[in-house]
Amino acid sequence: MYSIIIKNGTIIDGSGKEKHQADLGIKDDLIAKIKPEINAKAEQVIDATGLYVCPGFIDIFNHSDDYWTLFTHSGQESLLYQGITTILGGNAGSSLAPLINAQVIENIRKWANINEVMVNWQKMSEYLSELNRRKLSLNYATLVGYETLCRGLTGNTIRSLDAKEITALIFVLQDALKQGSFGLSNGLSFSYANLINQNSLVEILKATAKNNGFYSVHIRGEKEEFLPSIKNAIDVASQSKVSLEINHLKVLGPENWSQMDEALNLINQANRAGVKVNFDVYPYTVTGSSLMVLLPDWLAEGNNHTILNRLDDPIVRMRAIKEMGSMPYDYGKVIIAQAKQTSFVGKTINQIAENESCSPEQAVINILLANEGHVIVFIDALSEDNLKKTLAHPLSLVATDGTGYNSSFGKNGLLVHPRSFGAFPRVLSKYVREKEILSWEQGIAKMTSLPAQKIGFKKRGLLAIGNFADVVVFNPRTIQDRATFDNPFQYATGVEYLLINGQATIEKGKHNSRAVGRVLVKK
Numbered sequence: 001m002y003s004i005i006i007k008n009g010t011i012i013d014g015s016g017k018e019k020h021q022a023d024l025g026i027k028d029d030l031i032a033k034i035k036p037e038i039n040a041k042a043e044q045v046i047d048a049t050g051l052y053v054c055p056g057f058i059d060i061f062n063h064s065d066d067y068w069t070l071f072t073h074s075g076q077e078s079l080l081y082q083g084i085t086t087i088l089g090g091n092a093g094s095s096l097a098p099l100i101n102a103q104v105i106e107n108i109r110k111w112a113n114i115n116e117v118m119v120n121w122q123k124m125s126e127y128l129s130e131l132n133r134r135k136l137s138l139n140y141a142t143l144v145g146y147e148t149l150c151r152g153l154t155g156n157t158i159r160s161l162d163a164k165e166i167t168a169l170i171f172v173l174q175d176a177l178k179q180g181s182f183g184l185s186n187g188l189s190f191s192y193a194n195l196i197n198q199n200s201l202v203e204i205l206k207a208t209a210k211n212n213g214f215y216s217v218h219i220r221g222e223k224e225e226f227l228p229s230i231k232n233a234i235d236v237a238s239q240s241k242v243s244l245e246i247n248h249l250k251v252l253g254p255e256n257w258s259q260m261d262e263a264l265n266l267i268n269q270a271n272r273a274g275v276k277v278n279f280d281v282y283p284y285t286v287t288g289s290s291l292m293v294l295l296p297d298w299l300a301e302g303n304n305h306t307i308l309n310r311l312d313d314p315i316v317r318m319r320a321i322k323e324m325g326s327m328p329y330d331y332g333k334v335i336i337a338q339a340k341q342t343s344f345v346g347k348t349i350n351q352i353a354e355n356e357s358c359s360p361e362q363a364v365i366n367i368l369l370a371n372e373g374h375v376i377v378f379i380d381a382l383s384e385d386n387l388k389k390t391l392a393h394p395l396s397l398v399a400t401d402g403t404g405y406n407s408s409f410g411k412n413g414l415l416v417h418p419r420s421f422g423a424f425p426r427v428l429s430k431y432v433r434e435k436e437i438l439s440w441e442q443g444i445a446k447m448t449s450l451p452a453q454k455i456g457f458k459k460r461g462l463l464a465i466g467n468f469a470d471v472v473v474f475n476p477r478t479i480q481d482r483a484t485f486d487n488p489f490q491y492a493t494g495v496e497y498l499l500i501n502g503q504a505t506i507e508k509g510k511h512n513s514r515a516v517g518r519v520l521v522k523k
Helices: 102-112 124-134 146-154 163-178 198-210 226-240 259-272 304-311 314-325 349-356 360-370 384-392 407-412 419-434 440-445 449-455
Strands: 002-011 020-027 030-035 042-047 052-055 057-059 084-089 139-142 183-187 214-218 244-246 277-281 286-290 334-339 375-380 396-398 471-474 495-500 503-507
Touching: 002 030, 002 471, 052 440, 057 449, 084 495, 102 146, 124 139, 146 163, 146 183, 163 198, 183 198, 198 214, 198 226, 214 226, 226 244, 226 259, 259 277, 259 384, 277 384, 277 449, 304 314, 304 360, 314 360, 334 349, 349 360, 384 396, 384 419, 396 419, 396 449, 419 440
Parallel strands: 002 042, 002 052, 057 084, 084 139, 183 214, 214 244, 244 277, 277 396
Antiparallel strands: 002 020, 020 030, 052 471, 286 375, 334 375, 471 495, 495 503
16 A cells, blocks of 8 residues: 555656656655556545656755754745755855864854754764754755864964864864765855865865765855856866865856856866766846945955954045946845845845935945944846856756745845745746746756755655655646745745655645655765
């Protein structure tokens, strides 16, 4: 007897092969049979007539852990309603383990500002055990964050590591990889990672590759430094023999958009030379970033405290305002999404400048100083043509670069990027169904088998006998993102059923609040 039989559906198995009609039988947490017709008894029968039956979607670049919503909004409904069954955390250099000393625990508490979460772990194995104890709404796996390791070795002092510290970092990294993490993440545009020399990074990545981990990197620059940053990432991957994942491949600003073709050429050449390179994409031309990205590079170096101290100097402010005035920013397209002073939220820089009777450049500095540097903005800075090119590329994967929330989160007066509520359905509705940039089979593969292979998941990402029953059943005519920049807290539509480890968590389009996810560890 089967636990669940999904009947009369159109199977898209995640491999890229052509869709076909079949029934799918599940016993406990595994797929037991796929054939044109299953005539047997089951505890539950799902009629999937007119619906697509696919592997559950895998989000390879997610921030539910380092934004702490994995703890504070454990339902993760904004992801489930997209059809996401598994997320990979520990991205962009920030993981919640390993925590080398007690000071790091206090640092991440202050950073997250959530005192209600009891941080009772240090080792990676202890962290994963704590998540298992809490019960998850979806499957979770993690990378090891380079910045997290550095904080443990240097505290709040942002500096390069000496040879002994690099050796210590490699030891802790290898230990965390053996305890179940899937690789190393790095945010090369951020403080600690900016200071690492290439030889040291190659040694760290050799240790990652030796332990069957991959390297996920937020490249150093996404403007005029875009191509050198791509070349650097490929170079260290080539030297260390590590599998490389470039996060949210994008280039900012019309003056830099033409660099994308050459970047894709570099990635193609690297793969032909034997370097395993992939990249992920989210389907929006508006980024979510710190307001500090609008500052000149020389001013934006260091941590918040250092930058704010510089901005206190009138001479520095005058120089910054002059240089920012020559930059091709459209401040009417920069919207405040999150700030301590919530009166700024939802307004453009131009609107704030007009209210304060100052230039937009001066307004940027005023906003940063008034909010202690903690300001998130939406910036319309990407090219739709480049987005289409990257989505259509055979080496691209779909990701949210987002976080799991519930719809009530919007009551706190802040905005979040709509990708947290709509990235995967947006790809399927806009770029598969409407624009036909991808076939259904190609689009689903970028959300399932391809990220599973990149991460190293076993028995997930494909509908195959013996694989875990992570399954999404959706209506190809109605799957749609609804989240907007003005109102992001709207769940996507079209997912009729979502099964995680053989248990339904969405039924007839409604979340049933079951916590059926698992912590996934590398073996």
